[in-house]
Amino acid sequence: MNKEAIAENLRAHTLKVTPQRLKIVESLNTYGHLNIDMLYREVKESHPNVSLATVYKNLAIMTQNGLLEEVKISGHKSVFEVKKAPHIHLHCSRCGKIEDIEIDLSYVKAEAEKRSGYIVSGSEAVMVGVCPECRHNR
Amino acid sequence: MNKEAIAENLRAHTLKVTPQRLKIVESLNTYGHLNIDMLYREVKESHPNVSLATVYKNLAIMTQNGLLEEVKISGHKSVFEVKKAPHIHLHCSRCGKIEDIEIDLSYVKAEAEKRSGYIVSGSEAVMVGVCPECRHNR
DNA sequence: TATTTAAGGATAAAGTTTATCGTTTACTGG
């Protein structure tokens, strides 16, 4: 995804297009899921005197506006990602890697609604385990 | 669940039985899911000069030892609960309530393993929505 | 009941997040 497409996405969410924001979204496009410290380091590479507060403020507003999503991972700092089609997460407990996988949870949702009386509007799921690479390297 | 059963549970996890720990587990038995502030307030009621550090230390050690579990809820502080059979969570976005529901995720797990090559050892899932009470009261 | 050691309380230190405020920059409309 190129800069102009990212800028489009920012404008679509009524956010001004700034170099810092472009870099945040670019980094997320490249790496998938990053926490605040990783993002701060990323942005600093191209904008050495960016303020940490800027990264905080941008993650907050971009998450509120639905451009980004926060993913809470047990035992780690939250990571952020660009919002995309619903999916669940795989978390490798060895190397810490986080992967997306599209598995349909509508059965779980339907079952939860039926048995609880809730009306469910969203869901988050994380499966924890060991990735193939970590398994092979001992 | 009575005090002696809780004490048993603590001993089973090689933890000394202290009044502060009893109160923490009692409160969790009563209310289900509580965050650190709620637990601090709870323990203070019966032990007015408990230190916040004691609550932190106990939640950490009891979670490490597998007596408690931490549940990360989007947009809120983590809540803790007494470890029990695997289950998923329902979170009401109106009143904040958190409920347990036992829904089998083995299909999701199997599918994730098959398609990713991971070996999955655990999972966490939260369904967000509106509970029946909140729905009825407008 | 004495001994040992984990746990508690008080509080300092460290770490994280948010608020403030003056300056800069992106956008708008002429």
Added chain:
DNA sequence: CCAGTAAACGATAAACTTTATCCTTAAATA
């Protein structure tokens, strides 16, 4: 383009959260 406006930025203080330290207290053991 350019000027005006509001949003965003950087710097930094303040607030808030969590962990570490250290001395005292109390639970377990025999």
